[in-house]
Amino acid sequence: MTGNPVLDELLKIVLWGTLVILFVSVNALFLVWAERKISARIQLRQGPLHVGFQGTLQTVADAIKLISKELTLPKSSAKSLYMLAPVLVFAPSIAAFLVLPFSPEMPMRDLNIGFLLIFSLTNVTFIGVFLAGWASNSKYALLGSMRAIAQNISYEIPLLLSTMGVVLCAGTLQMSGIVRAQEHGWFLFNGQVIAFVVFIVSALAEANRAPFDIPEAESELVAGFHTEYSGMRFALFFLGEYTAVFISSAVAVTLFLGGWSGPLLPPPVWFLLKTYLIVFVVMWIRWTFPRLRSDQLMALAWKVLIPFALLNILLTALFIQLQRSLA
Amino acid sequence: MSVVGRYFKDVFSGFWALLAGMAVTARYSVKPPVTLIYPKERMPLKHFKGPIAFTTDEKTGDHKCIACNACIKTCPSRCMSLVAQKSALDGKRVLTDFKVNYMLCSLCSLCIDVCPTDALKHDSPNYDMVASNQRDMHMDLLKPYRDAGTPLTKIPVVDPAAAAAKPSPTKPENNAADKPLSPEEPKS
Numbered sequence: 426m427t428g429n430p431v432l433d434e435l436l437k438i439v440l441w442g443t444l445v446i447l448f449v450s451v452n453a454l455f456l457v458w459a460e461r462k463i464s465a466r467i468q469l470r471q472g473p474l475h476v477g478f479q480g481t482l483q484t485v486a487d488a489i490k491l492i493s494k495e496l497t498l499p500k501s502s503a504k505s506l507y508m509l510a511p512v513l514v515f516a517p518s519i520a521a522f523l524v525l526p527f528s529p530e531m532p533m534r535d536l537n538i539g540f541l542l543i544f545s546l547t548n549v550t551f552i553g554v555f556l557a558g559w560a561s562n563s564k565y566a567l568l569g570s571m572r573a574i575a576q577n578i579s580y581e582i583p584l585l586l587s588t589m590g591v592v593l594c595a596g597t598l599q600m601s602g603i604v605r606a607q608e609h610g611w612f613l614f615n616g617q618v619i620a621f622v623v624f625i626v627s628a629l630a631e632a633n634r635a636p637f638d639i640p641e642a643e644s645e646l647v648a649g650f651h652t653e654y655s656g657m658r659f660a661l662f663f664l665g666e667y668t669a670v671f672i673s674s675a676v677a678v679t680l681f682l683g684g685w686s687g688p689l690l691p692p693p694v695w696f697l698l699k700t701y702l703i704v705f706v707v708m709w710i711r712w713t714f715p716r717l718r719s720d721q722l723m724a725l726a727w728k729v730l731i732p733f734a735l736l737n738i739l740l741t742a743l744f745i746q747l748q749r750s751l752a
Numbered sequence: 753m754s755v756v757g758r759y760f761k762d763v764f765s766g767f768w769a770l771l772a773g774m775a776v777t778a779r780y781s782v783k784p785p786v787t788l789i790y791p792k793e794r795m796p797l798k799h800f801k802g803p804i805a806f807t808t809d810e811k812t813g814d815h816k817c818i819a820c821n822a823c824i825k826t827c828p829s830r831c832m833s834l835v836a837q838k839s840a841l842d843g844k845r846v847l848t849d850f851k852v853n854y855m856l857c858s859l860c861s862l863c864i865d866v867c868p869t870d871a872l873k874h875d876s877p878n879y880d881m882v883a884s885n886q887r888d889m890h891m892d893l894l895k896p897y898r899d900a901g902t903p904l905t906k907i908p909v910v911d912p913a914a915a916a917a918k919p920s921p922t923k924p925e926n927n928a929a930d931k932p933l934s935p936e937e938p939k940s
Contacts, residue, residue, distance in 0.1 A: 471789065712777060
């Protein structure tokens with residue numbers, strides 16, 4: 426530390442930024458490997474085996490291949506937008522690490538509007554997705570990105586509504602404040618079960634994960650919005666997707682599973698353990714259910730998730746009010 | 753049932769069905785994988801006729817061929833050929849070359865049935881034989897024994913040139929596998 430406050434701040438930003446990018450890359454490599462292994466075991470296969478122990482280095486090899494590949498640029502694409510889109514998808518997911526509460530000391534900025542910031546940032550991703558589809562000048566990419574936007578806007582509503590119950594209980598939007606409010610019991614076991622289920626389902630849809638992977642439905646749209654992307658630009662979309670899964674799970678842990686709290690082990694370890702547990706459930710869901718149709722997707726959001734999220738808010742508010750008037 | 757009741761029943765039965773589905777995949781995920789890691793693990797095949805090969809005598813570790821020509825005579829596709837020479841020790845016939853042209857072989861098993869010493873068999877574990885040209889499909893059945901240096905392959909033979917000079921009953925039946933069979937060996 427230099428003593429100069431501006432330099433200190435700069436140093437901190439560079440240090441944290443490097444750490445976050447490192448973590449995001451390693452996390453994505455690990456999650457891709459884990460996903461391949463889990464899917465393999467569910468389908469009675471072996472999964473990657475030959476590169477490294479149990480194929481652990483397979484994703485590293487894949488990443489090296491992707492980096493060394495040529496970056497193709499479709500002739501009739503909108504060049505600047507085409508190149509901007511992967512950055513717009515990837516950058517917000519890094520920025521969301523700003524407020525993730527790994528431990529009591531570790532949120533880089535413990536903002537008052539904590540998790541609202543995460544949701545606003547992850548919504549920038551959709552602009553990137555739409556830009557990718559629009560700028561590629563390909564019908565598959567355009568259809569995929571249009572589906573993605575329709576899906577994300579619909580599911581944003583139950584996602585935010587489901588978190589309102591937690592906010593009512595905790596009385597704050599600060600990430601660390603929400604974790605501290607759960608010291609006497611996780612919100613999952615304090616009447617927020619419906620909210621948790623609605624949150625997980627909406628988060629799946631937000632991250633374009635199966636069974637809500639309509640935007641990139643392989644059997645219909647080749648690869649959806651990133652059909653025309655290759656090499657490192659495609660890798661950025663991929664990194665963004667897996668980081669989004671991690672962030673959704675981390676937010677779920679913070680809101681419902683008591684964040685960093687837990688016995689014996691240090692707080693960051695508990696936080697990561699719980700987060701990867703949720704990630705595992707997300708992968709488990711992906712390899713269990715078939716993809717929904719577009720109309721089923723909309724019906725689920727508007728007819729099931731939103732009414733239940735509203736019901737949850739109503740019940741939570743009623744319960745809190747009763748508790749107050751009794752006390 | 754009222755509309756609201758049916759709605760809640762639908763949602764909860766649907767949710768229950770999702771949990772049941774996840775239980776199925778969880779059950780499958782703890783079963784052992786059925787994948788064979790192919791080049792390392794090989795599948796034992798019961799009802800597969802592999803290419804023709806020599807059986808190895810367990811006591812001597814050698815092949816059992818006595819060069820009687822029975823298989824050559826019975827082979828309908830004429831894919832087999834052998835060369836037998838005179839032993840320098842006791843004048844008996846000694847097998848010096850045995851080739852099977854696998855391209856012609858129809859795996860009819862007649863040579864195996866007719867063999868008086870049960871020297872031939874189907875090499876069923878060898879189910880992934882590949883070759884990049886026709887010549888590679890001419891299999892030298894004696895090669896593994898010659899490489900291992902088994903007793904029968906070490907017996908000294910009379911020099912073929914010397915054997916040809918003086919009249920001998922055991923002149924070599926010179927049939928290289930890739931050549932057509934000589935006409936002086938009529939088929940029954």
